[in-house]
Amino acid sequence: MKIPIFEEFAIDDFDPVEIKEAFIDSRVGKVPMYVNLVNKNSEELVEIIRLLKEIFLEKNIHPFFPYPFYLITSDKNDRFFLKVDSVKELPEYFFKKVKRPNNKELQLLNKIELKVEKICNLNIFEKVEQITHVKNTQKKLYQETKELFFLELVYSNLIKINTPKTSRARHGQKN
Amino acid sequence: MVKKIKDIPESLSREIKGFEELFSDYLESEESKERARKDRENQKGTEQYELQHFLEQENSRLTGLEVLFTKKLPAKLNFSQTEKLTVLQMQNKRDTLDKLILEVSKSDSLFLKNLQSMFNAHFS
Secondary structure: OOOOOOEEOOOOOOOHHHHHHHHHHOOEOOEOEEEEOOOOOHHHHHHHHHHHHHHHHHHOOOOOOOOOEEEEOOOOOOOOOEEEOOHHHOOHHHOOOOOOOOHHHHHHHHHHHHHHHHHHHOOHHHHHHHHHHHHHHHHHHHHHHHHHHHHHHHHHHHHHHHOOHHHHHHHHHHO | OOOOOOOOOHHHHHHOOOOHHHHHHHHHHHHHHHHHHHHHHHHHHHHHHHHHHHHHHHHHHHHHHHHHHHHHHHHHHHOOOHHHHHHHHHHHHHHHHHHHHHHHOOOOOHHHHHHHHHHHHHHO
16 A cells, blocks of 8 residues: 555546546545646536536545545635645645655555555445534534523522522521 | 863973864864764654654544444444433423523512613603
8 A cells, every 4th residue: 555645636638538537547535635726717617526526426435534635726615525725735744755664664554554445435425424413413402501501590590689688598507 | 263172281282282273173073074964863763753653643543533433423323312311401491491480470579670670760
């Protein structure tokens, strides 16, 4: 396995067949990748993004996991892909010097390869939907708990104010 | 300025008089060479472990992802208490709200008294 560092997915001309073939040959999903769409005009840009989205869904590859696929473009309409304005804005974490790995590094690379394969075999789109569902339910629980806490606070303050001081003192003595 | 070379006997110091600058330059150049060599070695050392460190980080990141997708998420979905807790909290909220309304709507409640004094002060 190669070291998982950024690779460029080059799109020179807008030819759907060519892009599909290049996509199959590339290691999208297995290594972090980016495609530079800065010089494309708006019509081409929309078509390329639509085509890439179609291929990703067809091949069941998630653009975030296990490795991200970035689009370098100023168009931020679609939220299916991760988008940045320039190559400089790509995460530095995946930029490393290429060098020949030693034995220990090769062992680590083999482990990484197995894990990447395992993650790629999962239906990540479904998993992400499940995460969204879990997130929404937890958010609702948080909201309900917050409202309950506020109401209880108001109620307890009201009871405290309505109770005369003398009875409160007596109540305290009894306790 | 000529630097004085320390830690040499008095007799030798007299003999090398006039050559101090030469000696100090030589010593400085040797020291700088040594420093550069050490810097190069240090850089080489960090570069050597940079890739290994990155791969270890990557390994743990992927392990985390794998655990999330294959263990934590199914467990969370199959044995989730969130929905039951939400229903419970909603019920508690309704009960508390009922109690609160009952307390506020009492004819001698502080809220109504304050409201009455405010209306009397501004609209009478």
